[in-house]
Amino acid sequence: MEFEVENIEGDGRRAAFVVRGATPAFVNGVRRAMLADVPTMAIDTVDVYENTSVIFDEVLSLRLGLVPLTTDLEGYELPEECSCEGEGCTGCEVSVLLDVEAEDEDTTVYSGDLEVEDPEIEPAQDGIPIIDLKPDQAVVLEATARLGRGRDHAKNQGATAAAYKHLYRAVEDGGGGEDVLRGYVETLDGDVVDMSEYDGRVSEAFDDDVGFETVDDAFVFEVESDGSYEAEQMVSEAALSLSERAEELADTIAT
């Protein structure tokens, strides 16, 4: 299967692109791979030394698990694929420290207070509130972050949004009919425009007699990452994951 990919928007965490020449099954496979197969780093175990806040250790730990961390697939292996066989080593896990004490006034602990042993790994955003501390309350803990997949736990789902739909195409003498159109539309010149630039109003973007139809083998993909990866890298990793699984299937059938 050969297809073309055309970037239409992208600013780090968000990307929108058009895939031409693909089937719905294939683009849905990519979407599902982004949600379930691309590994991301997340806190997996927490050793709580001190917690005098009003939040239970378990609740605090679950909140920490949901903090997105930047992911370095070059530097870390999935625990089950690591040479230590999941025992835990520098090749598959990284230590994260949190040591905050509210002295004289109320203090909010943010994701930016987490100190990660490896400078390549850090919270994707510094401003995620984790817990409020009253004066003299403190939290001291050491956590371990590991790679994991979204199909095993939602904390490892790097794509916060991954969706696609058929591309609309403008056609001459289509008789009009549409007043409002959302998303991306291919113009008569072959360019792809974002209808939000026109507040979705067709009359502002096209002539009165222009109509619209869907393009059967073209899909507009919109992807948003939680910060574990850049959106473009997320798509590449998803495609790689699909490719590896297809090869694995072919090998299994051949043997």
Add this chain to the structure above:
Amino acid sequence: MPYKCARCKRQTDIESARGIKCPYCGHRIFLKERGGGVKRVDVR
């Protein structure tokens, strides 16, 4: 299991023979003290 009186903050043990009552101030509300060890939590 050590407990702390919610009023006078002194540490005491709860003895059933004596009832739930602080031996120092007579208050009847106690707070459970956190154990000294490290607690491991699996984030799953």
